[in-house]
Amino acid sequence: xxxxxxxxxxxxxxxxxxxxxxxxxxxxxxxxxxxxxxxxxxxxxxxxxxxxxxxxxxxxxxxxxxxxxxxxxxxxxxxxxxxxxxxxxxxxxxxxxxxxxxxxxxxxxxxxxxxxxxxxxxxxxxxxxxxxxxxxxxxxxxxxxxxxxxxxxxxxxxxxxxxxxxxxxxxxxxxxxxxxxxxxxxxxxxxxxxxxxxxxxxxxxxxxxxxxxxxxxxxxxxxxxxxxxxxxxxxxxxxxxxxxxxxxxxxxxxxxxxxxxxxxxxxxxxxxxxxxxxxxxxxxxx
Amino acid sequence: xxxxxxxxxxxxxxxxxxxxxxxxxxxxxxxxxxxxxxxxxxxxxxxxxxxxxxxxxxxxxxxxxxxxxxxxxxxxxxxxxxxxxxxxxxxxxxxxxxxxxxxxxxxxxxxxxxxxxxxxxxxxxxxxxxxxxxxxxxxxxxxxxxxxxxxxxxxxxxxxxxxxxxxxxxxxxxxxxxxxxxxxxxxxxxxxxxxxxxxxxxxxxxxxxxxxxxxxxxxxxxxxxxxxxxxxxxxxxxxxxx
Numbered sequence: 327x328x329x330x331x332x333x334x335x336x337x338x339x340x341x342x343x344x345x346x347x348x349x350x351x352x353x354x355x356x357x358x359x360x361x362x363x364x365x366x367x368x369x370x371x372x373x374x375x376x377x378x379x380x381x382x383x384x385x386x387x388x389x390x391x392x393x394x395x396x397x398x399x400x401x402x403x404x405x406x407x408x409x410x411x412x413x414x415x416x417x418x419x420x421x422x423x424x425x426x427x428x429x430x431x432x433x434x435x436x437x438x439x440x441x442x443x444x445x446x447x448x449x450x451x452x453x454x455x456x457x458x459x460x461x462x463x464x465x466x467x468x469x470x471x472x473x474x475x476x477x478x479x480x481x482x483x484x485x486x487x488x489x490x491x492x493x494x495x496x497x498x499x500x501x502x503x504x505x506x507x508x509x510x511x512x513x514x515x516x517x518x519x520x521x522x523x524x525x526x527x528x529x530x531x532x533x534x535x536x537x538x539x540x541x542x543x544x545x546x547x548x549x550x551x552x553x554x555x556x557x558x559x560x561x562x563x564x565x566x567x568x569x570x571x572x573x574x575x576x577x578x579x580x581x582x583x584x585x586x587x588x589x590x591x592x593x594x595x596x597x598x599x600x601x602x603x604x605x606x607x608x609x610x611x612x
Numbered sequence: 613x614x615x616x617x618x619x620x621x622x623x624x625x626x627x628x629x630x631x632x633x634x635x636x637x638x639x640x641x642x643x644x645x646x647x648x649x650x651x652x653x654x655x656x657x658x659x660x661x662x663x664x665x666x667x668x669x670x671x672x673x674x675x676x677x678x679x680x681x682x683x684x685x686x687x688x689x690x691x692x693x694x695x696x697x698x699x700x701x702x703x704x705x706x707x708x709x710x711x712x713x714x715x716x717x718x719x720x721x722x723x724x725x726x727x728x729x730x731x732x733x734x735x736x737x738x739x740x741x742x743x744x745x746x747x748x749x750x751x752x753x754x755x756x757x758x759x760x761x762x763x764x765x766x767x768x769x770x771x772x773x774x775x776x777x778x779x780x781x782x783x784x785x786x787x788x789x790x791x792x793x794x795x796x797x798x799x800x801x802x803x804x805x806x807x808x809x810x811x812x813x814x815x816x817x818x819x820x821x822x823x824x825x826x827x828x829x830x831x832x833x834x835x836x837x838x839x840x841x842x843x844x845x846x847x848x849x850x851x852x853x854x
Contacts, residue, residue, distance in 0.1 A: 423809050430812065437827030493789040497782040509773040509792065510821075510828035516796035517812035517829070523797075524804060537718070538801040539794055566729055566790065567783045574728040579721050587722035588790040589797075 389504060390446065392495045395594055396508070397442040398611055399491055401454035402601055403484050404439050407432035409456050410477055418474050424525065428481075431518050438511055445504070458609040466553050466603075475530045482526050483554040485519035486540065487592070487600055488512075490557075494591035516589070542585035556600050560590045671848030672739040676834065681853070682778045684739045685834050686788065687730040689771055692844055693764050694723040695744045700761070705754040712805065719761075719798050726791055733784070743846040758806050763840075765799035768792075770820040770830030771837040796829070 407428055410419060419425050439452065461470050461480060470476045492512035499505035520538040526549070527536040533550060541548040546561030564572045564584035571584035579587075592600075598611040605611065672688065675681045697720035704713050731738050750756040772792035779785040800811035812829075814822040820830030832840075838849055 427809050427811070430809070434812065434814075434827035437825060441826045441828075489793045493786065493793065496776070496785050496789045500782065500785055501777060501780065503777065505777050506773060506831050507826075507828065509776045509789070510823070510826075510831050512789065513769050513773060513792055513796040513829040514812055514814075514827055516793035517800035519793075520797040520800035521804060521811040524801070537715070539718070539722070539797045567733060567787050569729055569732050571725050571729060574725060575732065577721075577724050577728060579725045579728070583718065583721035583725060586718065587725045587794055588787070589793040590790065591786060 388498050392498050393442055393446050397439065399488055399601060400435055400438040400442060401452060402459060402604060403488065404432065404435035405454065405456045405459055406461055406484060407435060413471060418472065427521055434514055454609065458606055459604055460606050461604055463603045478522065478526045478530055479551050482522045482549060483557045485515055485522050487557050487597060488515040489519055489589055490592040491597040493589065494593055539586045540589065542582040561585060563590055671850060672742060673850040673852060675852050677853040679778060679780050679784060680737050682775050683730055683734055683784065685775060687727065687734060687738060688742055689768055690723055690727040690730055691742045692744060692841060693768060694727045696746065696760065696764060697723050699746065699751060700757055703751065705752055705757050707754045715801065722794060745844055745846045748843060758802060761802045762806060765795055765802055766817060766820055766830060767837060767840055768795045769799055770832040773829060773831035774833050
C-alpha cells in the first residue's frame with residue numbers, strides 16, 4: 327500500500343500572533359488578497375499601498391534606493407526593446423516568433439516600470455525616455471539599430487545584467503514583502519535571458535554553442551563579445567557559501583556545471599558602471 | 613508562546629477544515645495525494661490525535677520555525693528534481709535531439725549540484741533522502757518528460773520566490789537567488805522546446821502566483837508547493853510551524 331504522500335500536519339499560528347511576529351508578512355498577505363480582486367491596471371497603486379502599510383508613510387531610504395536602482399534598469403531595458411520594435415523589420419527583428427518574443431519581453435519590462443513607479447509613488451511621465459540613452463554605447467555597438475545580431479548581443483547583455491543586478495540587492499530587502507516582488511521580477515529576467523541566449527545561438531555568427539545558462543569560461547564571459555566582459559565578471563566562480571561545487575561529494579559535477587548552476591550577483595556600483603555605458607551625460611546613474 | 617494547547621488545537625482544527633474547503637479544494641487535494649477518500653479521512657483524524665510535542669513523525673519533517681526548515685524544503689525539491697533528471701539523462705526519449713540530450717545532461721548536473729550544496733550547508737540538520745514516485749511519467753515519451761520537466765522547473769521557481777522572504781542569513785539568501793535564476797533559465801528553455809516563445813508566458817503561471825499585469829513570475833508558499841509536488845514524493849513530508 328502506498329504511503330499517503332500528503333502534508334498530514336499543517337500547523338499555523340493564529341492571525342494575531344502572526345501579525346505581532348511579522349506585521350510585514352501580514353501586509354503582504356493583504357496585498358495578494360487585494361491583488362486578486364482589483365483590476366489589474368490598478369496594480370501599481372496597490373503596490374504603493376502595500377508599502378505604506380508595511381512601513382507607514384515612506385519606505386526606508388535603503389529600500390527606496392533599491393527600487394529606484396531597479397527602476398532605472400527597467401527604463402533602460404524597456405526603451406531598448408520598445409525602440410527596436412519601432413524600426414523597420416525587413417532586415418532587423420524578423421516578423422514571427424522573433425518579433426513576438428521581443429514584444430513579450432518589452433511588455434514585461436513596461437510592466438516592471440509601472441510596478442516600480444507605483445511602489446515609489448511616482449506618477450506622471452517616465453523619468454527616462456529613449457532620448458536619454460545611447461544604445462551604441464559610445465559607438466561600440468554602432469549598428470545596434472540596423473543589425474539584428476548586434477541588437478541580440480546587446481539584449482543579452484541587458485538581460486544577464488538584470489538577473490545579476492536584482493540578485494545583488496536581495497540582502498537589503500531581506501525578510502521584507504518587497505523581496506518577494508523583486509524575486510518575481512528577477513526570475514522573469516532570467517527567463518528572458520534564457521530565451522535571448524537561444525535567439526543569439528540561432529542567429530549570431532559563431533554563437534551556435536551558446537547555452538541558455540552561463541557556461542564556464544576563464545573570465546566568466548561565455549558570449550564571445552569582449553565589450554561586455556564586465557557583465558560576466560565573476561561568473562566563473564565555483565565556490566558557494568564556502569562550498570566547492572566542482573566534484574561536490576564525489577559527484578561528476580564538472581567545473582563547467584559548477585559555474586553554470588549558480589548565477590552570480592553584481593554589486594550596485596558594478597551594475598551602474600555597465601548601465602552608464604548606455605546612458606547619456608546628465609542622466610547617468612550616480 | 614504562552615497560548616494554551618487546547619486553544620491552539622481548536623484553531624488548528626478550524627484551519628484544517630478550511631484547508632479542505634478552501635482554495636486548494638477537496639478534489640484537487642485528493643488528486644495531489646493520489647489516495648482514497650477514506651485514507652484522507654484517516655490521516656485528518658490522525659492529525660488531531662497526534663498533535664502535540666510527543667508526536668513521533670515518520671518521513672521527513674520540515675520545521676519552518678527558522679531557515680533550517682526553508683533550506684531543507686529547498687533540499688527536498690532539489691532531491692526531487694535531481695532524481696527526475698538523472699532518470700531522463702540516463703535514458704532520454706528517442707526523439708530528443710543531440711542538443712536536447714546534452715542540455716538535459718547539463719540540467720541533471722545542475723540539480724545534483726544544488727542538492728549536494730544544500731546537503732552540505734545543512735550538514736547534520738539535513739533531512740534524509742526522499743523516495744520519489746514518477747509512476748505518472750512516461751520516460752519514453754518526449755511530451756511526458758517535457759511536461760513533467762516544465763512542472764518541476766516552474767514550480768521550483770515559484771517555490772524559491774515564495775520562500776526567499778523566510779531566509780534570514782544573507783549568504784543563504786544570495787545562494788537561493790543564485791539558484792532560482794538558473795531554475796528560471798531551465799524553465800524557459802524547456803518551455804521553449806514545448807512551444808517556442810512560451811519562455812515567460814505568465815498567463816500560464818497564474819496558478820503558481822504569477823501576476824500578468826505586474827510582469828511577475830510565480831511565488832508560492834511551501835504548503836502549496838508541497839501539495840503540488842506531493843504526487844511525485846512517496847516519503848511522507850510533515851510541515852510544521854509554517
